[in-house]
Amino acid sequence: xxxxxxxxxxxxxxxxxxxxxxxxxxxxxxxxxxxxxxxxxxxxxxxxxxxxxxxxxxxxxxxxxxxxxxxxxxxxxxxxxxxxxxxxxxxxxxxxxxxxxxxxxxxxxxxxxxxxxxxxxxxxxxxxxxxxxxxxxxxxxxxxxxxxxxxxxxxxxxxxx
Numbered sequence: 001x002x003x004x005x006x007x008x009x010x011x012x013x014x015x016x017x018x019x020x021x022x023x024x025x026x027x028x029x030x031x032x033x034x035x036x037x038x039x040x041x042x043x044x045x046x047x048x049x050x051x052x053x054x055x056x057x058x059x060x061x062x063x064x065x066x067x068x069x070x071x072x073x074x075x076x077x078x079x080x081x082x083x084x085x086x087x088x089x090x091x092x093x094x095x096x097x098x099x100x101x102x103x104x105x106x107x108x109x110x111x112x113x114x115x116x117x118x119x120x121x122x123x124x125x126x127x128x129x130x131x132x133x134x135x136x137x138x139x140x141x142x143x144x145x146x147x148x149x150x151x152x153x154x155x156x157x158x159x160x161x
Contacts, residue, residue, distance in 0.1 A: 002082040009085050010052040011039035011128075012092040013070055013136045014062070019112040020133055021094065023059045026106045027125060029079050033108055035118060036125040037132060038062075039087070040104075047149045048088045056092065060110035061101030064092035068141035073128045089132050091141055 014021035014037075022035045040055035042048055049066050056064045070089040077083070103110070113121075115133050124130050 005083045007083060007085045008042045008048075009039055009087045010042060010048050010055060011037040011087055011089045011132065012052050012056045012064055012066070013037055013089060013132050014056070014064060014092050014094050015136060016094060016112065019114055020118070020136075021056075021060060021062065022111050022113055022118065022129075023103075024108040024111055025059075025125070026108070029077075032123065034123045034125040035111075035113070035121060036129055037089070038110075047151075048147065049090070049144070049149075052088070052090045052092070057098075057101070058104045059107050061098040061103060062094045062110070063096040063098070065095050066144065067091045067093055069144060069146055070132060070135055070141060073131065075126050075128050077126065085128075087128055089128075089135075091136060 012021075021038065023038055024033050024035055027034055038056040038059040040051070040059070042051040046054070052066055053064060056062055068091045070091050073087040073089060075085045075087065115137065118124060118130065118133065
């Protein structure tokens with residue numbers, strides 16, 4: 001039996017003029033390309049917000065400003081029951097596009113699409129992609145102050161003798 005694994009991931013939902021920023025990508029276990037929000041794993045030593053900004057830039061060429069927490073989502077893919085993804089999803093604003101950016105391996109392109117275009121494609125990477133767009137359209141958002149990320153720093157302890 002394979003051991004269960006938790007994956008901590010981030011994603012950004014970026015909307016502009018009724019269209020959302022997606023990446024078209026190749027993914028494990030799927031023979032065709034799929035659409036996803038810019039997303040990926042949190043790396044050692046970075047905060048979840050730093051990870052969201054980095055992943056968006058690496059996958060789309062866009063610098064973004066994180067504005068709010070959209071939600072925290074979980075997903076266990078049917079084809080991989082031994083893993084669960086914990087996805088911290090953020091609302092973000094596109095602030096600069098690096099048109100000549102080299103996108104991550106497996107990313108075909110960054111694309112702006114309406115929610116209807118996403119649904120009509122029938123190629124959302126997971127149900128979380130559609131749910132995040134629906135939540136953003138419904139105006140769901142939470143203050144970033146809900147997130148406390150402790151930064152390791154030397155602690156000074158004072159002990160009276």
